Amino acid sequence: MTSITNNPLPQTVDGLAYMANYGSGLRVVDVSGVELDPTGGNFVETGFFDCHPEDDDINGEVAFLGTWSVYPYFKSGYILLNSIERGVFSLKYNGPKAKYGKKKGPGGPKGGPKHEHD
Numbered sequence: 001m002t003s004i005t006n007n008p009l010p011q012t013v014d015g016l017a018y019m020a021n022y023g024s025g026l027r028v029v030d031v032s033g034v035e036l037d038p039t040g041g042n043f044v045e046t047g048f049f050d051c052h053p054e055d056d057d058i059n060g061e062v063a064f065l066g067t068w069s070v071y072p073y074f075k076s077g078y079i080l081l082n083s084i085e086r087g088v089f090s091l092k093y094n095g096p097k098a099k100y101g102k103k104k105g106p107g108g109p110k111g112g113p114k115h116e117h118d
Contacts, residue, residue, distance in 0.1 A: 010029075010031075011070065011071070011072050011073065013072050014097070014098055015030060015031060015097075015098025015099075015100060015101060016028055016029070016030055016031070016032075016072075016093070016097075016098055017029045017030075017031045018070045018072040018079065019070070020067045020068065020069050020070045020081070021066075021067060022066045022067055022068075022084075023067075024048070024066070024067075025048060025049050025050035025051050025066060025067045025081070026047075026048060026050075026051075026067060026070050026079070026081050026091070027045060027047075027048050028045065028046050028047035028048065028093060028095060029043050029044065029045050029046065030043065030044045030045075030046050030098050030099055030100075031043055031098075032098035032099055032101060033100040035100075036100065042099075042100075044099070046096050047093055047094075047095035049081060049089070049091055050066075051066055051081060051086055051089060066083060066085070067081060067083055067084075068082045068083060068084050069081075069082045072093075077093065078090055078091065078092055079091040079092070079093060
């Protein structure tokens with residue numbers, strides 16, 4: 001899929017990286033094994049949500065449309081996805097947990113900001 005990554009430093013919660021990619025949407029990747037393989041060879045995409053499917057038949061496009069940002073830090077487990085054309089989506093990840101356990105990201109105890117919202 002051809003797309004532009006909006007946040008080059010993904011939000012990481014419990015070993016899962018939540019990445020905003022403009023045309024291809026939210027991508028959830030298990031990055032918990034990075035200490036075992038720093039090359040990322042064991043990274044696995046475990047979920048996605050595409051809020052701009054109009055370009056899927058051409059394998060995506062390099063354009064600033066679709067997903068603007070994602071926020072996965074709510075204690076409730078909900079994820080907010082902000083799209084450029086369609087507003088805000090409230091999502092819930094129900095894919096597999098991180099294979100190699102929980103890893104902390106930058107910021108608070110679960111990789112998020114130090115403040116908690118719900």
